[in-house]
Amino acid sequence: MDGLSFSALFPGLGTFFTSPLVISFARVILIALGLTVIYLGRKNILEPLVMIPMGLGMIAINTGMLYMPDGSVGNLFLDPMLSDTDELMNMMQIDFLQPIYTLTFSNGLIACFIFMGIGALLDIGYLLQRPYTSMFLALCGELGTFLTVPIAKAMGLTLNESASIAMVGGADGPMVLFTSLSLAKNLFVPITVVAYLYLGLTYGGYPYLVKLLIPKRLRAIKIQKEKKKVKSYSAATKMALAVVMCLVLCLLFPVAAPLFFSLFLGIVIRESGLKHFHDFITTTLLYGSTFLLGTLLGVLCDAKLLTDPIVFKLLVLGILALLISGIGGIIGGYILYFVKKGNYNPVIGIAAVSCVPTTAKVAQKIVTKENPQSVILSEAIGANISGVITTAIIAGIYITLIPHLK
Amino acid sequence: MGIIAIMMVISFAVAMGVAFIIKQATVMVERLTLASSKPDEIRRVKKIHKLSKHSRKVKGEEYARRYGIELIDHYYGDNKLDSGESQRELLNHFYPKSR
Numbered sequence: 001m002d003g004l005s006f007s008a009l010f011p012g013l014g015t016f017f018t019s020p021l022v023i024s025f026a027r028v029i030l031i032a033l034g035l036t037v038i039y040l041g042r043k044n045i046l047e048p049l050v051m052i053p054m055g056l057g058m059i060a061i062n063t064g065m066l067y068m069p070d071g072s073v074g075n076l077f078l079d080p081m082l083s084d085t086d087e088l089m090n091m092m093q094i095d096f097l098q099p100i101y102t103l104t105f106s107n108g109l110i111a112c113f114i115f116m117g118i119g120a121l122l123d124i125g126y127l128l129q130r131p132y133t134s135m136f137l138a139l140c141g142e143l144g145t146f147l148t149v150p151i152a153k154a155m156g157l158t159l160n161e162s163a164s165i166a167m168v169g170g171a172d173g174p175m176v177l178f179t180s181l182s183l184a185k186n187l188f189v190p191i192t193v194v195a196y197l198y199l200g201l202t203y204g205g206y207p208y209l210v211k212l213l214i215p216k217r218l219r220a221i222k223i224q225k226e227k228k229k230v231k232s233y234s235a236a237t238k239m240a241l242a243v244v245m246c247l248v249l250c251l252l253f254p255v256a257a258p259l260f261f262s263l264f265l266g267i268v269i270r271e272s273g274l275k276h277f278h279d280f281i282t283t284t285l286l287y288g289s290t291f292l293l294g295t296l297l298g299v300l301c302d303a304k305l306l307t308d309p310i311v312f313k314l315l316v317l318g319i320l321a322l323l324i325s326g327i328g329g330i331i332g333g334y335i336l337y338f339v340k341k342g343n344y345n346p347v348i349g350i351a352a353v354s355c356v357p358t359t360a361k362v363a364q365k366i367v368t369k370e371n372p373q374s375v376i377l378s379e380a381i382g383a384n385i386s387g388v389i390t391t392a393i394i395a396g397i398y399i400t401l402i403p404h405l406k
Numbered sequence: 407m408g409i410i411a412i413m414m415v416i417s418f419a420v421a422m423g424v425a426f427i428i429k430q431a432t433v434m435v436e437r438l439t440l441a442s443s444k445p446d447e448i449r450r451v452k453k454i455h456k457l458s459k460h461s462r463k464v465k466g467e468e469y470a471r472r473y474g475i476e477l478i479d480h481y482y483g484d485n486k487l488d489s490g491e492s493q494r495e496l497l498n499h500f501y502p503k504s505r
Contacts, residue, residue: 128428132422135422135425136422142417236439341430392419393417397420
């Protein structure tokens with residue numbers, strides 16, 4: 001029984017007292033944050049699908065610390081910083097989440113799976129009905145993706161890091177993961193964690209922004225039917241269009257081709273009528289990937305992450321990017337309101353921020369509250385889908401051009 | 407800031423280019439679909455011509471009973487003389503195109 005102390009017997013508790021004070025304090029904060037995230041997820045204030053496993057992951061990683069054979073403090077979940085192949089192979093046999101992290105998360109596979117699921121849920125018919133309006137709105141909803149880059153640069157980040165955190169403005173989790181993996185591998189863990197934390201906030205935060213910037217009278221506008229009848233497109237047309245768009249975008253941006261391919265594969269499966277594939281992608285694959293993503297994001301939130309001074313900058317820049325994008329989308333909505341001489345509801349602009357389908361639902365919910373007769377969902381979903389495409393285009397442009405601009 | 411402005415312009419150009427491709431490709435695909443669906447239309451016309459006089463009468467009566475108006479009056483209205491269009495409307499009613 002020699003050398004058996006309280007710390008050795010209960011390392012989870014013991015490490016609180018033997019670690020530096022800052023780390024112990026950060027662990028307590030992250031455990032509290034994990035509890036809060038689970039509570040808010042359960043209350044549907046944050047996205048429960050990601051936030052509940054993420055919250056529990058945060059709690060487990062910050063309580064389940066122990067002393068490693070070399071005397072350092074570690075865990076048996078995963079080590080995101082491993083790069084040596086031999087070490088990685090050894091760790092895969094010890095840390096239970098290491099194989100999933102290495103083989104699905106750090107290579108962007110999980111982002112592609114989620115994109116396939118999103119594609120399989122999208123009806124691009126809404127985009128085909130109004131391609132120019134939807135694309136214009138979506139570009140306005142990317143304002144934060146552009147304007148955050150110089151702000152981040154001014155705050156001391158490199159151009160690659162600035163572009164990666166600015167992608168949060170596109171409100172598309174898989175795209176942020178993919179871009180940061182390509183441009184700022186050193187920061188991709190905190191950037192992705194920050195992105196998903198904030199994306200969960202869009203559902204609760206954007207309604208306040210809309211109410212602040214759009215008066216009640218305009219929020220209640222019911223769009224009068226256009227003289228020209230809105231066409232509905234056959235599944236064959238939508239499928240053919242998805243094939244053409246995949247071809248063009250992969251040709252233009254080969255670096256973002258895995259994401260484009262995944263998105264359009266989902267759309268093609270949906271429209272091709274392959275029921276078993278569609279069911280597999282929209283249920284098992286999408287929910288399985290979302291669950292693993294949430295769990296991994298949670299266990300990546302260890303105390304070292306919070307004590308890194310750059311995380312504070314990322315937190316500020318992330319919320320700024322989403323805020324500017326939301327304002328940009330609303331400005332786009334106002335422009336179309338004036339162009340269409342009042343026959344347009346500017347609330348649709350918020351749906352241009354491509355958090356599919358959350359922002360479209362937010363827009364309809366706000367409008368219904370003011371005027372139950374007003375239905376804007378088809379316009380909102382069109383802008384929402386275009387938002388996914390424009391975010392992928394911008395990711396492609398950033399990943400292609402920024403490495404050449406150093 | 408200059409770099410960002412250039413990237414904004416490129417993004418705008420690419421996104422609008424994609425919108426243009428979507429619009430043009432939709433028109434093209436629609437035309438192709440229409441052209442390839444013609445035999446189907448002909449098949450449907452042939453099918454209705456095969457219907458016996460009796461079954462047409464039964465269908466007509468059923469329609470009148472359900473909607474309180476003669477099918478021919480409902481669809482032909484003031485355009486009774488435009489037999490080609492009316493015929494197409496009737497066909498579409500009884501044999502809607504499968505999607």
